[in-house]
Amino acid sequence: MSEQKMIGYKCEYCGIKIYPKREICPKCRKSEFIELEINEIGKVVTFTKLYAVPDGIDEKPLILGIVDFNGIKITGQIADSKIKIGDKVEPFWGKLRESQGKKIYGFKFKILNHS
Ligand SMILES: [Zn+2]
Structure with missing residues (x-):
């Protein structure tokens, strides 16, 4: 059984947190995200x-x-x-x-x- 981690994403520009990852931020339309481990x-x-x-x-x-x-x-x-x-x-x-x-x-x- 492999270790699985749930990863969320935070938009670098507006700070909105999303899961799962999308190509484009639903709020500000940018596409740079920081990974956030959800534990x-x-x-x-x-x-x-x-x-x-x-x-x-x-x-x-x-x-x-x-x-x-x-x-x-x-x-x-x-x-x-x-x-x-x-x-x-x-x-x-x-x-x-x-x-x-x-x-x-x-x-x-x-x-x-x-x-
Ligand atoms: Zn954004």
């Missing part, structure tokens, strides 16, 4: 449960959330149906779906503690 705890901003799930996805429902990592908002799968807004989550590398017999991996989020 802190995120907080769930919002989420949605999808009951109609595309082929190749095991999770039913599929939970998609927006998680705020110190100002970087990241959309991704949440691997816990007990999720609540404001929960603290951490990223982990896991299987997202299967496509034509191939497993697609990416970052997912899991709840750190139930309060």
Whole structure:
């Protein structure tokens, strides 16, 4: 299992933080970014449960959330149906779906503690 780090990007000009990387800053249209390693705890901003799930996805429902990592908002799968807004989550590398017999991996989020 290779070590995977979630990398965010900060625009050198306007300072906006984004993930994933884009060619052009959505705010100022420049294209210079600084890499930011995301290793802190995120907080769930919002989420949605999808009951109609595309082929190749095991999770039913599929939970998609927006998680705020110190100002970087990241959309991704949440691997816990007990999720609540404001929960603290951490990223982990896991299987997202299967496509034509191939497993697609990416970052997912899991709840750190139930309060
Ligand atoms: Zn910018």
